Amino acid sequence: MTDDQHAAPDSTAARVAMWRALHVEADAAPHVLDDRIGLALLAPGDDWRERGDMNPQFTRPFRASIVARARFIEDLVLEQMERGVTQYVILGAGLDSFAQRRPEIASRLAVFEVDPPAPQAWKHRRLIELGYGVPEWLRFVPVDFEAGESWREKLVSAGFDAGKPAIVVSTGVSMYLTKEANAATLREVASFAPGSTFAMTFLFPLELAEADVRPGLEMAEKGARASGTPFVSFFTPEEIQALARDAGFAKAQHVSAADLTRRYFANRSDGLRPPNNAEELLIANT
Numbered sequence: 387m388t389d390d391q392h393a394a395p396d397s398t399a400a401r402v403a404m405w406r407a408l409h410v411e412a413d414a415a416p417h418v419l420d421d422r423i424g425l426a427l428l429a430p431g432d433d434w435r436e437r438g439d440m441n442p443q444f445t446r447p448f449r450a451s452i453v454a455r456a457r458f459i460e461d462l463v464l465e466q467m468e469r470g471v472t473q474y475v476i477l478g479a480g481l482d483s484f485a486q487r488r489p490e491i492a493s494r495l496a497v498f499e500v501d502p503p504a505p506q507a508w509k510h511r512r513l514i515e516l517g518y519g520v521p522e523w524l525r526f527v528p529v530d531f532e533a534g535e536s537w538r539e540k541l542v543s544a545g546f547d548a549g550k551p552a553i554v555v556s557t558g559v560s561m562y563l564t565k566e567a568n569a570a571t572l573r574e575v576a577s578f579a580p581g582s583t584f585a586m587t588f589l590f591p592l593e594l595a596e597a598d599v600r601p602g603l604e605m606a607e608k609g610a611r612a613s614g615t616p617f618v619s620f621f622t623p624e625e626i627q628a629l630a631r632d633a634g635f636a637k638a639q640h641v642s643a644a645d646l647t648r649r650y651f652a653n654r655s656d657g658l659r660p661p662n663n664a665e666e667l668l669i670a671n672t
Contacts, residue, residue, distance in 0.1 A: 389457065390599070392569050393504040393505055393507060393508040394482055394505060394644050395428070395480055395505045395507050395508070395509070396615075397613065398480075398558065398610075398615075399480030399505070399586070400428055400430075400481070401428070401439055401532050402424070402452055402480065402481065402523060402558060403421075403424025403425055403428060403436075403480075403481040404424070404428070404430065404434060404440060404490070405440075405445060405448065405449035405452050405453075406419060406421040406422075406423065406425075406449070406452060406453055406456070407422045407424065407425035407439060408415050408442065408445065408449055409421075409452075409453045410422060411448075412436075412442040412446075412447075413434065413449075413450075413453075413487075413572055413656070413658055414654075414656050414658075415580075415617075416663050417453075418450075418453040418454055418457045418538060418650045418651070419453040419456050419457045419460075420642055421456070421487060423455075423481075423483035423487060423518075424463075424481035424482075424483055425485050426481075426516060427509065427512045427513070427516065427647055436540040437492075438450050442570065445602075446597070446658065447598075447599050447602075447659070447661040447664075448602060448661075448664075449653070450596065450659055450660045450661075451646075451660035451661060451664060452613075452645065452646040454646040454647075454650050454651070454660045455557055455587055455665070455667060456557070457485040457644070457650055458585075458646060458667065459508075459551055459555050460484060460488070462583070462585055462669070463484075463495075464551055465585055466553045467491070467494065467495065467559065468643050469581070470493055471550075471552060471553055471581065471582075471583075472493075472494070472550065473494060473495065473498070473547065473550060473551070473552035473553070473554050474495045474496070474552065474555075475498045475500065475541065475546070475552055475553070475554040475555070476497070476498065476499050476555055476572070477500050477537065477554065477556040478500065478501060478554065478556060478557070478558070478559045479499035479500060479501050479506075480501065480505075480558075481656050482499065482584065484497070485497050485499075485521075485524045486518045488514070489521075491524055492524070492615045493521065493523055494518070495523065496523055496525065496545065496546070497522070497523060497525065498525045498527050498541055498544060499525070500527045500528055500529055500537050500541065501526075501527075501528065501529070502528065502529065502530065502531065503528035503529075503530060504630070504654060506526050506528050507528070508529065508651060509526075515553065519555070522559075524617055525544045525545055525546075526544075526645070527540050527541055527544045527551050528540070532601070532669060537574075538574055539577065546625075548578070549579055550579055550580065551578065551579045551580065551581035551583075551646075551672070552582050552583075553582070553583045553584075553585070554575050554578065554582065554583070554584045554585070555558070555584070555585045555586065556584075556585075556587070556603070557573065557585075557586070557587045558584055558587055558665070559586070559587075560587060560588045560589065560597050560616065560619055561588070561589040561618070561619055561620065562610075562615055562616075562618065562619075562655060563615040563618065563619055563663075564618055565619050565629075566617040567606065568619055568629065568631060569629055569632070571586075571631035572584070572629060572635070572670070573633040573634060574635045574669075575672075576630075576631075576634035576635045576670070577634065577672075578672055579635065579672070581671075581672065582596060582669045582671070583669065583670070583671050583672075584630075584668075584669070584671075584672075585667060585668070585669050586667070586668050586670075587620075587665050587668075588620075588626045588665070588666065588667075588668055589617065589619070589620050589621070589663075589664070589665050590620060590622065590663045590664060590666070591620040591622070592607065592620070593605060593665045594622070594664060595661065595662075595663050596661050596662050596664070598661075600666055603664060607668070609621060613645055615624065617637040623640035623642070623666070623668075626640070626668045627639075627640060630668060630670040633670075634672075635670040635671060635672060636671055637670065637671040638668060638669070638670045638671075639668070639669045640666065640668060641663045641666065641667035641668075641669055642662070642666050642667075643659070643661060643663070643664065643666055645661060645669045646659075646660055646664060646667075647659040
């Protein structure tokens, strides 16, 4: 394996980026999110659609969930901007492409992408190679979590104003962290300036998932365990809301897959929608 391969995004980040592109290719318009930039960064080769985890039918509900959560968060960012929030923090940014797809909006913010140093350096290089560049308002915040570095301290060093509110997001991360680590992240964000918002995804206990998507979730869990990054935390909505309130948030709200379906998938003739009781959202406010 080359040094470049070592530095590249992990398999989960790559899969999410490819599912976002597959939504545009395989699903009928209107598309919930039009994002092929992550795919361009990866440049996986023409045979990427032949991967087992890219089967258009099998992955259908999961890619619906992926694009729904991304669209919801981007709409939330716009809503917070209207309230005067000007700082946007993405924890575990991976191949997030908000800054490249929506520069007319992102350029009015200070966008902080927090990620481990090696894959972040890889992404920085690929953005330069593809001509997107890295504008001044896009701040890369490399954090070596394994070495115990504080992402909050690194954020401030990168220009984050701790005295001003922010919107902070974390998607597809909580299941890989212990309950204690999730609680620590919640406490950290709960200490942000009043008017801040935290949006995070959480995974239901697998036995609560809809029967038709449970095999896919169980397969993902087995794959994660085999790759050395097992799923370790599962929450019901009541549990994650209680954890947020205990961490110090003034308000904690569950956004369900049904909420996202009503918002983004209504009146579709193909029945595309995110699965219930799989990965859903917590929105918490300071």
